Amino acid sequence: MENKTIARTLRLLSQLMEIHNENPFKVKSFSSAAYTVDKLPYPLSKKTLAEIEKISGIGKSTSAKVWELLQTGKLQELEDFRNRTPEGIIEIMSIKGLGPKKILVIWKDLEIENLGELLYACNENRLIEAKGFGLKTQEEIKKAIEFKMASSGRFLYAHVQELAEQVLAGLKQVFPSQQMSFTGPYRRKCEIIDSIGILIAAPLSDNVYERINAISELAVTEKTENTLTAVSPAGMTLHISFCKEDDFVKELLIQTGSSDHIEELTRRLNNSIPPAATETEIYSKAGLPFIEPELREGHAEFSMAEAGKLPQLLEHGHLNGVLHCHSTWSDGVNTLREMAEHCRDELSLQYLGISDHSKTAFYAKGLSEERVLAQHDEIAQLNQELAPFKIFKGIESDILFDGSLDYSPEILATFDFVVASIHSVFRMSEEKATSRLIKAIENPYTTILGHPTGRLLLARNGYPVDFKKVIDACAANGVVIEINANPLRLDMDWRWHQYAIEKGVMLSVNPDAHSNKGFNDTHYGVLAARKGGVSPMNCLNALNLDEISSFFKGKRLVN
Incomplete structure (x- = not known):
């Protein structure tokens, strides 16, 4: 075994120990030993245990670990820490610039457990305000992850x-x-x-x-x-x-x-x-x-x-507005006014459907009931100033583990539309995931089912879902299904678009924008919709302002 392999193993052990709040003295001891081993001018594999113990910078206790590694090819203590650590966290540790303290914030505070989730969090600007991070660090991490993902050849x-x-x-x-x-x-x-x-x-x-x-x-x-x-x-x-x-x-x-x-x-x-x-x-x-x-x-x-049924495929110019967007009220970087004026003046759209995170998403400054009402006051004021452009009052309400939404019916009734999405507890059987989604779909206040599988392309498989049952439930309850335009998601997958259309389910190309720049992702959502054979008549946000206002009003009257 080469010295570099030994050093890398000791370094990983010290990092995992620090993440798990082990004795700082032991952490430093293994870290220092890793540095020493990496710089040795001779191979440790040719030394006896007694000779290794005498090397300055290694010490007796660490020598025993080195000897165990040389004799068995592994360290039992390291294996124990590995078993206590999600595999994705260990992969995150390979990203340059992320030490144990930052990784602990990512894992424990932000509840992120793999590279895909971390990249998505960077896209959502969730790292900017996290302890020890900032905009520059977030951008460096994003570039490092994209480079690492690209190294797989896909x-x-x-x-x-x-x-x-x-x-x-x-x-x-x-x-x-x-x-x-x-x-x-x-x-x-x-x-x-x-x-x-x-x-x-x-x-x-x-x-x-x-x-x-x-x-x-x-x-x-x-x-x-x-x-x-x-x-x-x-x-x-x-x-x-x-x-x-x-x-x-x-x-x-x-x-x-x-x-x-x-x-x-x-x-x-x-x-x-x-x-x-x-x-x-x-x-x-x-x-x-x-x-x-x-x-x-x-x-x-x-x-x-x-059969003469090839659709007129959706084009970007068919879209009259955007739904599912996040402002500074939760984890976005632009204010409501900035987003609305950008949509009106730069994108020539007729409406913006704001849908900040709900109260369960504490990591994203999710809105309490009191803040919901305060945001609605600001929207009312902006709608007076920006007319005829309109901001629709929406929310991305978390689907809890039992399938319920995280606001009472009284609060849900105050929104023009509700995007229901899963953001936690992704490890589910197909039966559990499907029943969880269907219960949320059957909630009379659910307007749009957000990113139905929670997948992150090239990073995290979505939870297994019986799409036919989910789409059938959307058809029965008049619920729209999102095509999340973030290029990491593109969820619902285009392969299910035609089944949804056959069942009479509307689809909505939503940017899930967390900044004005994020509106550009709509481009990728349109490409996914085209692959799925979506036409303007099947797309919710291809409706003009009057049409979508009537759509939302009709949904609320049913309730």
């Missing part, structure tokens, strides 16, 4: 979009007159991207190889007859393919769709996709209308196309 769409556009712009300078386009999962707007595909109507030559190698610091790692594979500094793989100009449309279609989609389309074209001037022409030869790239997943797009 990326969120939102995290690769800037790189993809930069590379495409660079390629257009190299090939100013040739056709080119994104392909594959990136063109289909998949939520998780393993690689970026680009197709160019040009021959692959050695000159091209050299010029591409200089774009955005790309490093070309492989060359085949028609494809270059390159890697970005962040670890994203790009496959840049080349084809004849006459074959561009055909190849674009083939390289865009999922394998299931292309297999079915090929079958309908007598096992051969022909060259064509447009993709629409190819689909027409198969007896089908044009199928948007986002839908080409091999799910229900062919049956919908045959």
Whole structure:
């Protein structure tokens, strides 16, 4: 066993001991020994126990630990601390700049137990006011986590979009007159991207190889007859393919769709996709209308196309307002006025649905009953000043473990709308999670079911849910389901959007914004909605001000 491994083990033991409030003297002793071992000019593995005990900076008690590690390959005391510590906390300890004191705040005060939750908390600006943190520290942690997540070779769409556009712009300078386009999962707007595909109507030559190698610091790692594979500094793989100009449309279609989609389309074209001037022409030869790239997943797009039921997909311009937003009343960074004026003046929207955290979310300065009423007074005043723009009085009410919401009916009745969400106790069976959600859905004051599974992409699986039962309950109770637009969530998953639409359930693209900058996430929610086949008529916040006012009023009258 190498000295660095021994030092790393002792350092981890000292950190875990500090987190668990063990004897400070022992903590310092193991920490110092780790430093000493790491700097030794000779391997400890070749020393006897007696020789190790004599090394300055290690000491007798620590020597016993080193010897145990050398003889058995592990430390029992370390294993005991590991068993008392969530695995996600140990992973968080690998983030640069986070010592035991900060990790203790993250774990115990903020109740965060893995990297995904920590990244989401950074997006919500929850670390800014936590003890020992601040805006600069929060941004450093966020960047470190994103880098660590990227090292797995999988990326969120939102995290690769800037790189993809930069590379495409660079390629257009190299090939100013040739056709080119994104392909594959990136063109289909998949939520998780393993690689970026680009197709160019040009021959692959050695000159091209050299010029591409200089774009955005790309490093070309492989060359085949028609494809270059390159890697970005962040670890994203790009496959840049080349084809004849006459074959561009055909190849674009083939390289865009999922394998299931292309297999079915090929079958309908007598096992051969022909060259064509447009993709629409190819689909027409198969007896089908044009199928948007986002839908080409091999799910229900062919049956919908045959039945003439392909939707007019939602576009960002269809949205007339935003719901599910957090201000400085809870854990947001912008005031109500700032958010409202930004929506009105910068985004040209008609309304804002504020929904700060409810009282159970103490970590996010959740609103007590008294503060709810005070916020409503401010909203009334702002609505007079900002008319015809309107702020709707909402709340993100926590769904408690028994499925109830954390306010009384009297308080819930004061809101224009209520987003019901789970924020605690995620370890549940499918039966428990489903019954918990359904009870919240059946609450007459629930308007929108927020991020239904609690998932954090590439970081935390959502709790298991019987979606058919949950969606059926929403249909029976007139409850809208959220498409949480935060690129870490995109929850409800697009694969369930069509089932919801078939049941008559409205969907709402909600940014879950904790700042004015957070409104930009609506972009990713719209992309997810498009993949799910959502049209403006199925989207709550595509309603104009009069329409959504009537919708909220109708929901309240039912109560």
